[in-house]
Each structure stands twice: as structure tokens, then as C-alpha cells.
Amino acid sequence: MSVEAPSGKHAGTENFPVGSILIRADLRPHVHAYYRFARTADDIADSPDLAPEEKVRRLDLMGAALIGESTADVEVSRGMRASLAQTGVSPTTCLDLLVAFRWDATRLRYRDWDDLMEYCRYSANPVGRYLLELHGETAETHGPSDALCSALQVINHLQDLADDYRALDRVYLPQDAMALGGIDVTALAAPASAPGLRLAIDRTLDRTAALLVEARRLPGLVRDRRLRWECAAIVALAHRLTAMLRVQDPLARRVKLGKLGALVTALGGVLGVYGRAA
Numbered sequence: 001m002s003v004e005a006p007s008g009k010h011a012g013t014e015n016f017p018v019g020s021i022l023i024r025a026d027l028r029p030h031v032h033a034y035y036r037f038a039r040t041a042d043d044i045a046d047s048p049d050l051a052p053e054e055k056v057r058r059l060d061l062m063g064a065a066l067i068g069e070s071t072a073d074v075e076v077s078r079g080m081r082a083s084l085a086q087t088g089v090s091p092t093t094c095l096d097l098l099v100a101f102r103w104d105a106t107r108l109r110y111r112d113w114d115d116l117m118e119y120c121r122y123s124a125n126p127v128g129r130y131l132l133e134l135h136g137e138t139a140e141t142h143g144p145s146d147a148l149c150s151a152l153q154v155i156n157h158l159q160d161l162a163d164d165y166r167a168l169d170r171v172y173l174p175q176d177a178m179a180l181g182g183i184d185v186t187a188l189a190a191p192a193s194a195p196g197l198r199l200a201i202d203r204t205l206d207r208t209a210a211l212l213v214e215a216r217r218l219p220g221l222v223r224d225r226r227l228r229w230e231c232a233a234i235v236a237l238a239h240r241l242t243a244m245l246r247v248q249d250p251l252a253r254r255v256k257l258g259k260l261g262a263l264v265t266a267l268g269g270v271l272g273v274y275g276r277a278a
Helices: 028-046 052-066 075-087 092-106 113-123 125-134 139-159 161-168 175-180 185-189 195-215 225-247 259-277
Strands: none
Touching (some): 028 092, 052 075, 052 092, 092 113, 113 125, 125 139, 139 161, 139 195, 139 225, 161 185, 185 195
8 A cells, every 4th residue: 555655855865874885784774674664754744735634644554554553555664564573673763753754744833942852852863763773782872872863853954944944834943042033934935044043043053063962972882883983974974064054044055065075074974983993
């Protein structure tokens, strides 16, 4: 049974590596299965052609098929269920994602930073925990991983500020940060950021930078060497994008790293953690 609502997005369009060559070859197919599950759910939540109740119905069906509460043959859930059975990873890492995508289908605003972090708890943090559990890492890694994943989510929100508002009327920038700058969501319709919006963005970046302080501990806690390198690369990319968002306007154009810049930044992160281990 098809629940899909394809957006045209794929692993190559993501900001950060998805099942990159740094991940062990035997685990890469499972990472790809997880990505397909998450991508399908994300596309449903973001579809402009589906009503909110239809989005929730499809997301519910994905979850029920994943854990065997439905006999519907949802291909992406079937594939993910087989992967979880083979690896022993908890289905919670998938089900939590569906909580966030249901919110995306029905919720358009976030009051403050704590409200946004509660969203990230379901939308981003399960991704890191999935990778850690897949590699057999310890619970000691969870805190820094959650910090990194939440930071990545906020970075993506800031990159997509204009598109999310214009296409979906969805705003992740905390309302209290906008109020502090004396603006509301209509400021996101402008071709460039007003001073009040810049203040709200910078306030959010300050909070993101604090998350990245905790995230820097992650590579040193990860036992699997290749995953450690992957984490180091992503931490470096997150720091670089945060710095770019400080000086570039996400309303004027999408702030992103080119392929060469991403490669150089990621390699610097890998070499840094390799040097510390040597």
C-alpha cells in the first residue's frame, strides 16, 4: 500500500551526510532504510496537496504497519521493520519521528526555545540515537548526540525560514525571540531580514552554539572509529554553518556550504579527532 507523497528530495539534497562512506559498509543499508522511512514521513507532513487529517492518517498507518498493529502492506514500513528485526534497534527511534511529523502536519508555531526543543526531541534526536544504537554505543553518548541533533535541526530551520513560511505557513523561529525583536511572522515575507528579525535569528544562534559546546564531546565518547569520524565531521559542519548564519541573511538566499566547502570542513573535523586520538 502506498502512503507516499514524493517531494523530490533525496539523500543528495540533505545538509549532512546520510549513510556516508564513513559508516561501516554492513550497516549502510540499514541507515538507508531509516532514511527512506524518515524521508517518506517528512514528505507526507510537508505535502501541499494533503489535508492535515490525511497526513496524520498516513503517518498513523506507517507507524501501525511498522509495529504490526496493521495488516496493511506499507512498503517503507515493511522494509524498516525487517531492518529493525535484523539489527535489534528499538522501533522507538522510528515512532518518535512520527510524533514530530504529526506535529508538522497540524502545528505551525513554537512559543519559545523550550517548546522548540521538545519538537527536536522527536524530530531530530531519534536520528542520532538510531545511529548510536545501530553501532552498539553506550547511553553515555546520548546527551551529546541529542545536543548535536537538536542543533542540526535548528540550523536547518534557520536555513529554511523563508521557504517554510511562504510555502507552508510554518515557523520554527520561537515567537518570544521574534517578540523581543519587535516583529511577528510577517517579517519572514520580506526579501531581506529586518533588524528585529536579525536579533531573533542571532538569539536563536546563541542557543544553538550552546548546544554545540555539548555536542563537541560526542566524538570522544563514540567507540566505533568510523562513526567517531562521522560525528566529528558533522560537528565541524554544524559549527561552520552556524558561523555562516551569523553573517549571511537566510531570507535573502539559502545559507549553505558548497560541496568543496563541506568536504574541506568535514575533513578538518575528522583530522581533528584523529589527531587527538593519535
